[in-house]
Amino acid sequence: MESSKVELTVIEKTSQALHCNVISNDFHIICSLLYIRPNQAAKERCWTELREFKRRHSGLWLAMGDFNSTLWASEQCGGNILWNAMDWFRDQLSSCDLYDVGTEGAPFTWIKREGSRVTLRKRLDRVVWNEEAHMIFPEGKVFNLPRLHSDHHPVMFSSSIDR
Template sequence: MNLIHVSVKSDASKVPGYITFVYNAPTDERKMMVWNKMRNFVANIKSSWLCLRDFNYVIATTEKLGKLPVNVRRVLNFHCILADCELLDLGYQGSKFTRNNRRLGEEHVKERLDRAVANCEFRENFQNALVTIMDPIGSDHHLLFVDCDHR
């Protein structure tokens, strides 16, 4: 299904109650299956929730450079799923784009498809959280590093 959803507990340190790793499908039909699964998670989440990785959507037209223009309907759909799941983008430090198709000329595309989002409880419990976009290693996607207690 392209999701790994885990409940996290620790006596040693403060951790998010839930973490969901996303690798969203490239087709709209499969994306909708992932979104619906995430909507189902919301009803059972009773603490902080961190959700991250490849959503395969941008949140704004400024998050894509090259080739075809951003599909505004898809941007609005992504905003709706984030609102339905009560998730907020955590922002980032580092490269503006998280995917580079490594092609040249008119075929070159850069996009911010990878991100970390979280619910309000996560934001309250982890006010110093910092998302750093790191250089890619063997992939066309950059790595995300989430430090929940950045100082």
């Protein structure tokens, strides 16, 4: 198997996002690496910036990172379910034409501890993509990897392109 050369170029950055072109022999995709702060004003600012980014760029788009939001009640164990916040998050994804890739592995990617006791689990970290990316990577999968030293599980996207 011949290894494919991959070129990554930063095309834009903000306080909550790093946008890169990822180019190989097999594909060209925009990958946005995100850390969306947990306060509402910062979330609104980030999603406004993402909508503006989408207007300026076209083609395959994959965004991954800590969204500090859940889509569904099943993505949380413990604590209060924030129904309006979930609706709002779904609306933001929709406004950017982004869809959740889904996941394999641990159902939650973040834990909150009080002392030695885990009091809250949520799926905050995820990968989302646009329809064009889904068409090119129909076998694409996201794996929630084992948590090591952080309160977050790392997530890994596999395009399932076997070359």
